[in-house]
Amino acid sequence: MSQDTKRSSKVLNRRRLLQGAGAAGVAALAGCSSNGGNGNGNGGNGNGGTDQIQFPLEIQLETNADNDDRVQLVELIAESMEQTGYFETSVETYEWNTYSGRVLDTEYADEGHIPCIGLSGTFNPGSFCDALHHSSNHGQCCNLVGVSNAELDDMIDSARFGSTEIAEDPEARGAAYDEVWRMLADERYSSITHFGLNTAVANMNVHGFASYPFDETVYSYALHAPFDEQVAWLDESGASPNDTDLSDLQEGGTLRVGVGANIDSFDPPYSTDTTSTMAQGFIFEGLTATDAEGIVYPWLAESYELVDTNDIERVAYEDYMITVDADEDGVIDTEEQVIVQHPEDDPVADDEVRVLTPEEAADAVADDVFGMQYRYELHEGVEFSNGEELTAEHVVNSLRRYENSDLSAQTFDSVLHIEEVDEYTVDIFGQVVDAEGERELPGFLIFTEEQAQAEGGEIDPRQEFTPIGTGPYVLDDFSDEQFAEYERNDNYWLEDIGVENLEWFDGPSDFPNAPVIERLELEIIPDNATRSAALQNDEIDVTTGLTSATLDDFDESDDFFVYSVEAGGYDYIQYPLDVEPWDDKRLRQAVNHLVPREAIVSNIFAGWASEAWTDIPELARGAGTADFDALEDEIRPTNEFDPERAAELIEEVIEDRGYPMN
Structure with missing residues (x-):
């Protein structure tokens, strides 16, 4: 050791x-x-x-x-x-x-x-x-x-x-x-x-906060989620969070967040831990978003629709498959992403197996062999924080970056193929009819052109490669195992479009178009007791993942709020x-x-x-x-x-x- x-x-x-x-x-x-x-x-x-x-x-x-x-x-x-x-x-x-x-x-x-x-x-x-x-x-x-x-x-x-x-x-x-x-x-x-229950403990200056069922999106959801009319802000007046509402919203300020583990990676397809996913969520966005009840909404996509379905099984791709070798441990000898493996082949028992890779998947789609087809119409004029305009090409290349990544098994258990229809329209095809297709087919994040071509794990400030997304915040500073600091994206696309112009939004006319908190400071404090003490000493404003005994103490205190939801x-x-x-x-x-x-x-x-x-x-x-x-x-x-x-x-x-x- x-x-x-x-x-x-x-x-x-x-x-x-x-x-x-x-x-x-x-x-x-x-x-x-x-x-x-x-x-x-x-x-x-x-x-x-x-x-x-x-x-x-x-x-x-x-x-x-x-x-x-x-x-x-x-x-x-x-x-x-x-x-x-x-x-x-x-x-x-x-x-x-x-x-x-x-x-x-x-x-x-x-x-x-x-x-x-x-x-x-x-x-x-x-x-x-x-x-x-x-x-x-x-x-x-x-x-x-x-x-x-x-x-x-x-x-x-x-x-x-x-x-x-x-x-x-x-x-x-x-x-x-x-x-x-x-x-x-x-x-x-x-x-x-x-x-578990997803719990967050906050000081009294944090207003409008709400927890979310999943750890990795607790903070991004609390800061701004128009589909649930959710927005958090800071109020230093001493007023109780119980006594304020959206009419009392205040712009600006710095939210200090205590997180319980290091941010292992800023590269979404090459990280699987909760803290890394949380840190990435302030920067990167996807085609759709999900509310606290699991309902899916268009996001970077202005709209989407299910265009076609075919009741086929994966064996329908047999004529398009290629044959590749498999070793005694069942490892398939190809550097290409395996989209579909022939259901009748066993890579452990067989020396060769039939597989469908991205090239053959495109051929199948061209012949109308697919399970589902969803079409996504992108908002026009959406820009990454570096000013690069989002187009269908970005979406196509972003999904391709998930090939053979740490998340490839979850991504390509459903996705068959993606193709650009025009500059602002993409089609995503599913292998078979998928009951989770609406949620899972667009389940990837969107990168700039340079990032889409990056090597796996390379999008990381430790590699001198700053992550850039369409999200409401940009990474301002990062010190490994110490902190990550973000500032609000002044070029955030929703500010230009306006939430009131989102077809599905039916909230109040004064609901903000972006998070109102100016800066985020994520303090990496792995020890629960130290993180709890930091909250009590006003060194941070909010944290999650505290021990249950500590939660009882905070819940009984008049100086803190415990927000919880079934997780x-x-x-x-x-x-x-x-x-x-x-x-x-x-x-x-x-x-x-x-x-x-x-x-x-x-x-x-x-x-x-x-x-x-x-x-x-x-x-x-x-x-x-x-x-x-x-x-x-x-x-x-x-x-x-x-x-x-x-x-x-x-x-x-x-x-x-x-x-x-x-």
Whole structure:
């Protein structure tokens, strides 16, 4: 381990755990505690066969050190496992950037550890199963342990893709997702512990603030979101935020924001962490925007429409595909973006596979072979902050920059092709009918011509390449691991067009055309306690991600406001299913019964969260289940804290596989 890897190793301290989580959280657990094991991978038993595996099984749980709630959550789960007598656990914590790089490495799946991480889902119910479990997301976000189940892939895809009925009938789509949730409950590749509330704590000088379901857009949404008539401003008069409204809005000022992690990248297709996405959101924009209820609105596009659909399957592209080699690990030998892989080919089992790359995709579209066609009419006269006018060519080249990027799997699970119709019109084609097409097909950000041609990861001030977008702010100064400062974009396009001229806007005539806060100062303060102190000492005006105990203190204070909304964010652990004995789903089911969800929510998060009795939160239930109450009644028993059932399952594994018990 190199010296610059900031790592701490923790063996469980039961006294500290009980103080932090509450004795009620572990009181019902049977068995005796023991010190942690060596965490040497493969269930702590090396790389050998069955004869080397024995119980108590040594297992290492891992998470990021800079999230106190998450560390405590992992320690509670580890202690719960220990108390059965079947496990010897240790908890390993890492600095965030080290940890995210570690668990997203495709070789991490072979180490036999149990990682815990948080993820922000979307209004698309698929984001609560796809990211964790679809084989295409291994090494991207956030299939950490190499889940690869062709049947499950097909089920996830079928709940979104390829059917006009699914696209047009939420009940039919919900029924398809119900089958996914049932399979996940049975296979138990992951355990989602809870769904969080998105909370922001602000000083009294911050007025008009509102939280948003997703961490990465909390601040950009609060500053200015015409579709929800949302705008924040600063008021130094001492008036309470409860006593002011839009008529009291004040221009100018500097909003000081405390953020909990470094901005790892300013290059959108080459970053996957929340803080980087948040920092990019002040600068870059997309063709569409989404309100707090998930409704999609035109944004850089003045309007858009669904032009055509064809009920086809991906096998329809067979005649346009080329054949490429695949190695023994299933890696396809092509430098081109794979848009579609032939559904009948298996790159692990086959030496060659048939694929569709961007060139062949264009040929298919020319022959009217596609699933969906959306047309976007751009606002004329929109300029980037450097004065470059936005045209259809920028949109086309921006999407192409996502090819083979860190976000390629999520982008090209739906997109087939993009083409320029005229200077201000683009068509985006979907591979098949996509129930999320309206939201997902334009789900990329728009770059200047120079940026669209940049190498991956190059758009970054650390590379002396300042990011430039159409957004309401421009990056003014940046110091790695210290701060990022923005100033309002004086050339913001919406100032010229006016929100009242947006076809869908029906808000008040005095609603501002842009954010009214002049400057943003993002202070990078990874430690929660330090960030909380900075807020109390008036060194920052607002922050998110504070520990739940701290939130209670702020909520009870007359000097601060806590803004919260049910979030799409969730924490989860994943099991090393390809490492024996975790390849037996009964062991995974057993540990899931040792996740004390109620204790996690009440004792660690102090009620600022909700138990994940199913894998889908409220904000995605509309198209994510046919009958949520029935689904919860069916699946909740598989997620209940039940040490006795866990012991039964573990005993079955030990007996059937002949593992010794010391």
